[in-house]
Amino acid sequence: MKCKVCKADAVVSLPSHNTAFCKEHFTKFYLKLVSEGIRKRSLLERDDKVLVALSGGKDSLGLMYALSELGYDVTGLHIDLGIFESSQKARAVVEDFCRDKGYPLKVVELEKEGVPMPLIKKHIRRPICSICGKFKRHYFNKVALEDGYTALATGHNLDDEVARLFANTLRWDQAYLSDQGPVLPAENGFAKKVKPLFRVSEFESANFSFLMGIPYHHLPCPYSGGASFTGHKLLWRDLELRSPGSKRAFYKGFLDRGQPAFAAIAQDEKSNEVKPCIECGCPTSAVTCNVCRLKEQLRQSIEESGK
Numbered sequence: 001m002k003c004k005v006c007k008a009d010a011v012v013s014l015p016s017h018n019t020a021f022c023k024e025h026f027t028k029f030y031l032k033l034v035s036e037g038i039r040k041r042s043l044l045e046r047d048d049k050v051l052v053a054l055s056g057g058k059d060s061l062g063l064m065y066a067l068s069e070l071g072y073d074v075t076g077l078h079i080d081l082g083i084f085e086s087s088q089k090a091r092a093v094v095e096d097f098c099r100d101k102g103y104p105l106k107v108v109e110l111e112k113e114g115v116p117m118p119l120i121k122k123h124i125r126r127p128i129c130s131i132c133g134k135f136k137r138h139y140f141n142k143v144a145l146e147d148g149y150t151a152l153a154t155g156h157n158l159d160d161e162v163a164r165l166f167a168n169t170l171r172w173d174q175a176y177l178s179d180q181g182p183v184l185p186a187e188n189g190f191a192k193k194v195k196p197l198f199r200v201s202e203f204e205s206a207n208f209s210f211l212m213g214i215p216y217h218h219l220p221c222p223y224s225g226g227a228s229f230t231g232h233k234l235l236w237r238d239l240e241l242r243s244p245g246s247k248r249a250f251y252k253g254f255l256d257r258g259q260p261a262f263a264a265i266a267q268d269e270k271s272n273e274v275k276p277c278i279e280c281g282c283p284t285s286a287v288t289c290n291v292c293r294l295k296e297q298l299r300q301s302i303e304e305s306g307k
């Protein structure tokens with residue numbers, strides 16, 4: 001197969017776009033997908049100070065590289081979850097990558113915060129990955145606001161977004177459907193959140209990081225015994241094979257027509273007042289935020305087990 005632009009041998013074939021590219025033109029194509037997405041959906045301004053959440057996987061490292069190439073002011077943020085070797089490896093990948101490229105990096109260590117994931121898993125009998133997600137989002141927001149960043153970017157790609165949208169649609173979850181999208185504006189004590197890879201498929205993201213020589217890690221969370229999204233992603237892979245471009249069309253249609261309709265309904269029903277948590281100051285609709293309540297549960301459980 002030949003590159004659509006220069007007719008050299010293609011290294012990536014993209015049936016969903018009905019095209020193929022050599023390394024140089026695939027890189028240009030990828031950066032254009034990202035920059036056009038940012039512009040069309042107003043994700044970032046030129047002067048935004050962007051904190052990029054780096055897990056060490058292909059998506060977030062590729063995103064950091066792409067945003068920097070596109071001229072944005074970027075700083076990495078890694079949350080070290082304290083899950084033994086797995087977290088050590090992820091952190092080392094992120095640290096090496098940032099050192100190599102000269103990107104500034106911040107690291108939050110959950111061990112130092114008194115809430116490493118293994119301790120939470122031992123004491124709190126609820127799905128650990130969902131609690132972990134709450135902690136990550138809490139620290140993303142806290143660091144962004146306290147350190148003066150104007151946007152927090154994550155590496156969620158098109159496949160992640162489609163799987164999430166599909167799950168929300170199966171439940172017709174009005175609240176989630178009204179909020180889902182590549183940009184959540186800053187409001188009520190929350191920093192602006194953006195997902196600049198929302199037009200980039202998992203396959204395109206993996207190819208980009210591979211071709212750019214970015215050494216990412218691909219170990220899944222050791223505690224996730226197969227999240228439900230994985231099943232949905234498999235369904236979508238089949239659909240995409242039968243009908244290339246389905247994922248893109250499903251998500252674009254939602255952003256153009258579905259999300260605005262759900263947002264209009266939610267606007268009428270929004271009654272939850274958001275206030276600062278009395279413990280940590282982070283926004284919450286209760287008296288104390290999720291994370292402070294979890295910390296308190298952990299404290300009580302440790303105390304009781306020591307009796």
Ligand code: AMP
Pocket residue numbers: 052053054055057059060077078079080081136153154155156
């Ligand atoms: P995941 O939910 O693991 O697919 O991750 C989605 C996105 O969240 C990644 O692309 C990163 O931007 C961010 N993320 C996940 N885990 C971490 C972490 N430990 N530290 C910083 N960012 C993370």
Ligand code: FES
Pocket residue numbers: 081117128129132133221222223224
């Ligand atoms: Fe963090 Fe599973 S414990 S994602």
Ligand code: ZN
Pocket residue numbers: 003004005006007008021022023024025
């Ligand atoms: Zn080419």
Ligand code: ZN
Pocket residue numbers: 277278279280281282288289290291292293
């Ligand atoms: Zn709190």
